[in-house]
Amino acid sequence: MQPLQIFLLILLPLTTFQLECFTCGVFLSAPDPMCRGEIRNNSCAPENLGCLSIIGHKSDGTYYVEKRCAEKTDDLTDGCISVGIRGIAAKQCLCHGNLCNSSSQKTFITGLGIILSLSFVIFKNF
Secondary structure, eight states: OOHHHHHHHHHHHHHSOOOEEEEEEEEEEESSSSOOSOOEEEEOOTTOOOEEEEEEEOTTSOEEEEEEEOOTTSOOOSEEEEEEETTEEEEEEEEOSTTTTOSSSOOOOOHHHHHHHHHHHHHHTO
């Protein structure tokens, strides 16, 4: 089997996955800008619009916190933008990798990182 054929066979399953996002909230008065309790992984709709994280700092010192799959009715601007939600100035961030709207600062390995790593290993041996 040719190296390109092997690479494409490995790539095929990675292109058909459903996007997963962290889901929590809506918390209207969270004590910090993190999800409270247990956050869930949620499989998004097949159109894979991305993952949203919306965090606003309220005047009373509490936070509005919401994390979920993006919907067609959301502003689908890539990256972070300022939005007003329920009278609160907030930051909405849209990302497109699996579980990219994490509450922590951890970096998740995306499908692209896996593909690049595998292609290096495959082509290095030929």
